[in-house]
Amino acid sequence: MFSLYQISNKSWYQKYFYHQDQEIILAYLIQQERTFIFTHPEFKFSLTILLRFLYYLSRRRQDYPLAYLVQKKEFYNLTFTVNKHTLIPRPESELFIDQINIIQPAQEKISDLGTSSGCLVITAAKLWPNNQFFGSDISKKALQIARCNGHAHATNITLLTGDLLTPYYQNNIKPTIILANLPYLKPEELKEKTILHEPRGALLGGNNGLRVYKRLLEQINQYHYQPKFLFLEINPEQVTQMTYLLQQKMPAYQYDLITDTQGLNRLVKIYLSSTKQELALNKFINR
Structure with a gap:
């Protein structure tokens, strides 16, 4: 001993x-x-x-990740199980929760595309339980971890297997708020040792990093419905390309760039003009 x-x-x-x-x-x-x-x-x-x-x-x-060794990671003051099949939650992604807090959703259908460990949707479900919550991923092994985390935090979340909005369309679910931390790295960025051991498929976003986001925006048009909000995490260097993509694919929407703690554009908040006016009116009424 x-x-x-x-x-x-x-x-x-x-x-x-x-x-x-x-x-x-x-x-x-x-x-x-x-x-x-x-x-x-x-x-x-x-x-x-x-x-x-x-x-x-x-x-x-x-340089094997500490989170994988001890199979857990903190996110927004909650502890989540993680393993080599899930991404490791990062502080930058807490911006999603901060932005939902501004909206103060009620009776919405909130979906987390590429949910991985489920940290985003589970945290949101803990904080705003009077909404419907969905998490989806193409990785069944990642969804197993998300399911365990959902049970551990006693949240009511529907998990779906499939690519982007496809499983929602198949189940006639139309999310009103979409959270998407999808693959946005370029091939040369995968060599960074901090992400070397994380699942490649959850990181690689094509040659310019925006291939998956482009497909998501195309699916929204294809399925003929208009979510109130989309929140997309990006590389700060992709702002110009993302702006062009939004102008081409989502002309009816406006967008704001949300900065992280380092002052870098990390999150894109996309919304209909009428949605922002409705929020402003609600804030005025509830003052």
Whole structure:
């Protein structure tokens, strides 16, 4: 048996670059909170756990994502299960929730296209339960994780398997608010080590990064209905191309660019003029 005190005093432990990561991994393996490591140095664990700990550290040194090692990630103060079949939730995507908060939806049909772990739609369902919520993905393995997360957070969400709006059309569902964090990276951007281990199909958006978004906008026209809002996450460098795409495919809509914490254009908010006027009127009435 080994104690936490023995491990924390090893020179290789103290010199390891990802010191915080070590604590998170060790806490995960002994199934305790991270603070437990500091408050219970006498706690003992088996050789099996020590060997797993060393193996996880070796993977982490190779830039394997910490979230995949411990199979969880925080998003909007909630904890979500993740694995190699899902994208890792990132702070930039919390902009979706911030924007929904501005709308304060009620009795809407809110869909999350490319839901992956389900972090967006589940968070929204926790905060605004008086709406209908849908999450869809082409990956059945990702949807399994989304389903687990939905149960863990006790949310009522309908999950659909299929490409973009196709499963909604097949089930006669017309979302009024669409959240879409779809693949928007170009091939050369997939070499970034921070995303190297994430599912390629959930990242690659064609040569210019906007192929999937173009298909989404075409589907909206094809299915002859007008959602109130679309929120699309993009690479800040794609603003000009996205603007042109919206002018071509969604001429009846207006759009706003939403910046992230670094001041970069990260989210595109697309809406009908009448929708914005309706929101302004509701805010005036409810003052």
